Structures are given as structure tokens and as C-alpha cells.
Amino acid sequence: MTLSAPAVIGTLAALLSITSFAPQIAKIHREKDASSVSLRTYLVTVTGFTCWIVYGLLIQAWPVVASNIASLAMSATVLVMKWRLDRAG
Template sequence: MSDLVANVVGTAAALCSITSFAPQMIKIWKEKDASAVSLKTYSLTVTCFVLWTIYGVLTEAWPITIANACALVMAAGVLAMKWRFSGAGRPG
């Protein structure tokens, strides 16, 4: 039973990590404005997910690898929109 509980908790944690970026991505995409997003924070977040993904690969911990790779895609999406909608060429 403890393996089942651990897997349920791990799966819930992975889903929360991955989907936590969705509201920010949706907001940025709709408003075409990422001025409230911290470039330093998301750069660090993306770096962390890259390192966790590498760690998962090196240790063959596939749940860690997959969860962090998915979260990396989401965080990198926010970072990409930060650069895209950074205000370059926009009035004000």
C-alpha cells in the first residue's frame, strides 16, 4: 500500500508542477503582455528544470525525468513569451 500512496502523491505533485504554469501562459497569451513576469525568476526556474531533467536521465529516474521535462516545456513557454512580448517596439 505504501508504494501506491507514494505513486499517487508523486503523480499529483508532477501534475501540479506541470499545470502550475498554464494560468500564466494563458494570461500572457491573451493579453500579449508579459511585463509582470520576472525574467530572472523564470530563467532560474527553467535552469532548475533542465538540471532536474538531466539528473533524472543520469540516475535513470524516469518519473523525475518525465515530470521535470514536461514542467520545463511549460516554464520555457512562459519564458519564450516573456521575450516575445517584452515590449520591444511597443509604445510606452
């Protein structure tokens, strides 16, 4: 079975989007510091992924839904870590 170019590019884009948050999560976890993380940026990012999920559901594009759920989980992890560390002081 051969994959089409759009399927390969879409899969690669999804994997890169999902894993792009891993270095930030690792850095925050390692340093216990999220002061350099922009709260506004991650609020917009989480909102954007939520919109993509709703869009994917509306058009029943399950790969769009799945990849954006994973991306939302990763970006929300950064956001939660930011909130917790900022509140801790």
C-alpha cells in the same frame, strides 16, 4: 492494481507542477502583455527543471525525467512569450 502512497503523491506533484504554468501562459496570451513576469524567476525555473532532467537521467528515474521535461516545456513557454513580447515593445 492499487497505487502506493508515494506513487500517488508523486503523480499529483508532477501534475500540479506541470499545470501550474497554464494560468500564466493563458494570461500572457490573452492580454498580450508579460511585463509583470519576472525574467530572472523564469530563467532560474528553467535552469532548475533542466538540472532535474539531468539528475533524472543520471539516476535513470524516468518519471522524474518525464515530469520535468513537461514542466520545462511549460516554463520555457512563459519565458519565450516574455522575450517575444518584451522585444516587440
